[in-house]
Amino acid sequence: xxxxxxxxxDLRPAYYDRFQCLAGACRFSCCKxxxxxxxxxxxxxxxxxxxxxxxxxxxxxxxxxxxxxxxAERFYGEFDMSGGTCPLLxxxxxxxxQLEKGHGALPEVCRVFPRTxxxxxxxxxxxxxxxxxxxxxxxLWDLPDGVDFVADPLPKSKTRTLIMGTSxxxxxxxxxxxxxCIDLLQDRRRPLAQRILLMGLALKxxxxxxxxxxxxxxxxxxxxxxxETDRRLQLPDQQKTLSMFLTNNIRVMLxxxxxxxxxxxxxxxVLDGLGAxxxxxxxxxxxxxxxxxxxxxxxxxFEENFQDRAYFMENLMVTLFFNLQVPDPVDRExxxxxxxxxxxxxxxxxxxxxxxCREGAAGDKAELFRMMVCVSRGLMHNTPQKAKLRDEFxxxxxxxxxxxxxxxxx
Numbered sequence: 001x002x003x004x005x006x007x008x009x010d011l012r013p014a015y016y017d018r019f020q021c022l023a024g025a026c027r028f029s030c031c032k033x034x035x036x037x038x039x040x041x042x043x044x045x046x047x048x049x050x051x052x053x054x055x056x057x058x059x060x061x062x063x064x065x066x067x068x069x070x071x072a073e074r075f076y077g078e079f080d081m082s083g084g085t086c087p088l089l090x091x092x093x094x095x096x097x098q099l100e101k102g103h104g105a106l107p108e109v110c111r112v113f114p115r116t117x118x119x120x121x122x123x124x125x126x127x128x129x130x131x132x133x134x135x136x137x138x139x140l141w142d143l144p145d146g147v148d149f150v151a152d153p154l155p156k157s158k159t160r161t162l163i164m165g166t167s168x169x170x171x172x173x174x175x176x177x178x179x180x181c182i183d184l185l186q187d188r189r190r191p192l193a194q195r196i197l198l199m200g201l202a203l204k205x206x207x208x209x210x211x212x213x214x215x216x217x218x219x220x221x222x223x224x225x226x227x228e229t230d231r232r233l234q235l236p237d238q239q240k241t242l243s244m245f246l247t248n249n250i251r252v253m254l255x256x257x258x259x260x261x262x263x264x265x266x267x268x269x270v271l272d273g274l275g276a277x278x279x280x281x282x283x284x285x286x287x288x289x290x291x292x293x294x295x296x297x298x299x300x301x302f303e304e305n306f307q308d309r310a311y312f313m314e315n316l317m318v319t320l321f322f323n324l325q326v327p328d329p330v331d332r333e334x335x336x337x338x339x340x341x342x343x344x345x346x347x348x349x350x351x352x353x354x355x356x357c358r359e360g361a362a363g364d365k366a367e368l369f370r371m372m373v374c375v376s377r378g379l380m381h382n383t384p385q386k387a388k389l390r391d392e393f394x395x396x397x398x399x400x401x402x403x404x405x406x407x408x409x410x
Contacts, residue, residue: 003172005162007154010117011124013322014148015139019115022135024093027366028373030113030133031086031095036079037066042107043077051100058096062087119160121329122175124151128323131316132376137369140315146186147318170206173213174329177206180220181327185318187224192314193408194233196346198223200339200401201232203327207336236405245410246290249351250276252344252379254288266374273358274298294359299410301357305364313353316372317346320380340399347407349375354410 038046046063050056062080079086088097097105104111114133120126129136140147164171184199185192202220210216223229253267271278275294279287306312321342328338352371357363 003164005121005123005164007119007123007125007160007162009124009151010127010154011120011122011149011151012127013129013319014150015143016115016127016129017150018139019129019135022138026093026134028134028370029085029089029093031089032084034377035081036086036107036109037075038077038107038109039074040076042109045105046077046107049097049101049105051097055096055100058087116323119162120174120325121162121164121171122178122325124175125154125158125160126322126325129319130323130376130380131319132373132380134369134373136319137316137372140319141309141312141365143315144311146311147315147322149322168329168331169211169213170332170335171329174325176213176217177327177329178321178325180217182318182321184220184223185321186314188311188314189224192310192317193346193350194235196317196343196408197233197235197401197405198229200343200404201229203335203339204401206327207332207339209332234402234405236402236409238409241406241409242292242295244406245347246292246295246351247288248407249348249410250288250290252348266370267378269361270352270355270358270371273360274355275359295354295410298358299354301363302354305357306368313350316349317342320345320349324380336399340404343404343407345380347410348379350408350410 043063043065046059049059063077064080066075066078079088086095088095090096090099095106095110098110114130114136115127116130117125117127129139131137131140170177181199181203184195184202187195190198202216202223205216205219219226250271253270273294274290276288276290324338324342324345326338326342328334349372352375353368355361356368356371361367
């Protein structure tokens with residue numbers, strides 16, 4: 001018989017309630033830099049929408065069907081983004097459709113971004129904010145004490161009973177597992193990369209078949225203090241492994257290339273600023289090299305420029321961990337794969353954060369945010385690409401904890 005999980009509360013990071021769109025003041029508008037797709041209902045509503053002659057003509061010309069592809073009902077229509085910007089966006093950074101017809105006239109993707117919500121195995125209706133938005137990054141920037149979470153009762157109309165199907169002991173205790181991991185991520189007695197590796201030590205026990213969840217939780221809570229922890233961590237020599245760290249992230253960067261001009265321009269700036277040398281065949285990069293010294297110089301500038309904001313990357317990774325529902329509790333294999341995903345994301349976010357201080361770059365908060373928005377939109381919101389990169393690790397026997405240590409060493 002399937003397990004039933006009653007959901008009577010929401011769960012959200014405390015900063016969720018403070019979110020406000022920056023509107024025309026946003027430097028990295030969500031109306032630029034990627035495709036904006038919507039479902040059939042929104043497509044038809046946009047096509048029926050009437051307003052001023054200019055707005056009506058704009059919608060008629062620039063709202064179009066997506067003729068092929070999976071999930072056709074969900075990805076039914078899109079705005080013509082061939083110019084790199086939503087055709088409804090005015091020069092002052094405001095939406096012509098919203099100004100003329102109101103917030104309710106927008107397709108759902110525009111109404112809710114950067115918010116998402118879903119009923120979860122955690123036993124809550126989870127409300128989240130994606131770091132692909134500058135305003136969300138601003139909230140994380142202003143949390144020196146870390147990310148707190150809050151829960152409130154749901155109105156009766158929003159309570160649900162989640163039918164979980166076949167669920168093992170990990171899925172039934174997902175919220176406890178995730179909370180223990182987030183506590184580790186926010187334990188500042190060790191550097192962030194070490195905390196993520198400590199979490200891997202703990203999750204590997206579950207992936208290898210540990211069934212005593214209570215015992216696992218008790219051990220995980222004392223992992224930072226355990227005198228055996230340093231021996232078990234086996235931290236790599238950064239001088240020996242830095243080239244591997246850089247090679248992996250250049251590979252991720254090249255795999256993240258897209259027809260989008262803004263994203264491609266950012267990635268090219270980073271490659272040039274860090275002295276990457278690429279060999280092309282048929283328009284595709286088939287080989288590359290990246291010297292260590294430009295990255296090391298950028299890292300030194302990054303650590304100097306943001307020495308008082310080390311918590312920002314912690315807050316960012318806690319947000320990603322919560323949003324992506326790591327560790328995946330469906331089964332032990334998926335649990336470990338979700339950890340590998342997370343390490344790969346951290347590695348690339350770290351690499352691009354350091355790249356904000358590359359030669360010729362401003363090395364300031366605005367450039368850092370630009371890099372983080374770029375990574376979020378190009379990789380975190382590109383699920384097929386993220387899964388492809390993770391699967392390559394498993395195919396190449398690189399999904400070991402030792403290899404994750406290399407990913408975290410930059």
